[in-house]
Amino acid sequence: MQPKLIALxxxxxxxxxxxxxxxxxxxVLKKAQAAGHLVTIVxxxxxxxxxxxxxxxKLKTPMINFNGALGHIPHFHWKKEYQKTFPRxxxxxxxxxxxKIGIKVIAAEAKESLLIDQPQNLKSNFFPAxxxxxxxxxxxxxxSDPAAVTLLVEKAQETKIAHWLKASFxxxxxxxxxxxxxxxxxxEPHGIDKAFGLAYLAKNLGIKRQNILAFGDEHNDQEMIEYAGLGVVMQNGTSALKKAxxxxxPLDNAHDGLANFLQEKLQLD
Structure with missing residues (x-):
């Protein structure tokens, strides 16, 4: 079996x-690596x-953050590290x-920086308290320019704000x-998504597209799922993503769906 790049x-x-x-x-992921496959987080x-x-x-491979805007090897200076940004x-x-438009919290981030305007009023664990x-x-x-901005918004204004952002920026x-x-x-920066980061990794790791296995469950995984040679969506994934x-x-993330699928697909018993 050809070595696979397993994107998680x-x-x-x-x-x-x-x-x-x-x-x-x-x-299972340890067995996959022992069998010669590469495991990466996207x-x-x-x-x-x-x-x-x-x-x-205990990974050593490059990792992709911010939905493709950052590619790097943690704890290591990788000469091919990149970070895409957009104007501050x-x-x-x-x-x-x-x-005016209903934004409650704004957080701007890059690899080693975080700025947030209202840390004392947060209602999401994603933001630091x-x-x-x-x-x-x-x-x-x-x-400096950010690689990503995360907004906590008024629920009733969510769709309206998203349309305004697209029209404005x-x-x-x-x-x-x-x-x-x-x-x-x-x-995230325009034109950057998980598929961009995954393609960059595959090229630099010498893995052909048909030998990529990508796993996801949400809308931001779609480009990666479509790009991979085998795009695998979790049982608990969205209906829209399952179409791609x-x-x-067969099993969801509460029942080791990823591990069971890999174990069978890569014959890791």
Whole structure:
């Protein structure tokens, strides 16, 4: 069997509903690597919220964060590391329009930086509850362009805000609306998605497209699922994403769906 590049989304895919990696998942991924396959994380999460999972799996491969905007090897200087950004002036405009259009919290991030405007009023675990004075987002603190911006918005205004963002900044950013209960909108550089990051990794790791297995469950996984030689959607994935799947796991992320699928597909017993 040709070595595969196994690309893993985190939330809803590799992680169970308690945001944990199960023992079986760890064992199967370790077996996959021992068999010569490469395992990589391709996530919308920032580095600060994914490094622990990378270390838990004892990976050495490059990792993709911010839905494709950052490609790097944690704890190591990789000469081919990249980070895509968009103009910080967009954030200035968001700060100006925040109250008018229904934005509650704005967080701007890059690999090693985080700025957030209201850490004391958060209602999503994605945002830090406490930050230093230097991490408070203001126009004066915007010193560099972000790789990603995450917005907590008024639920009733979510669709309206997403349309406004696309109309105002669509040539500079991709606008993604999260599924689930939290009304969160994320911005990444225009034209950048998980497929971009995955293709970059595959090229630099010498893996052909047909030998890529990608796993996901949400809207931000679609380009990656469509790009991979085998795009696998979790049983708990969205109906829209399942339409793009080559295969769907018989079990969901609460029942080791990823691990069981890989174990059978790659004959890892």
């Amino acid at each position: 989304d985190l939330d809803g895919t590799t992680l169970n509903p308690q945001a944990q990696i199960t023992s079986k998942t760890k064992i 996530t919308g999460r920032p580095y600060r919220l994914s490094a622990n999972y990378y270390d838990e799996l 002036e967009i954030i200035s405009e968001l700060l100006d329009q925040k109250q 406490q930050v230093s004075e230097q991490q408070i987002l203001k126009k004066s603190s915007l010193k 669509g040539s500079y950013v991709n606008v993604g609306v999260w599924g689930g209960d939290s009304p969160i909108i994320e911005l 799947a080559d295969e769907i796991t």
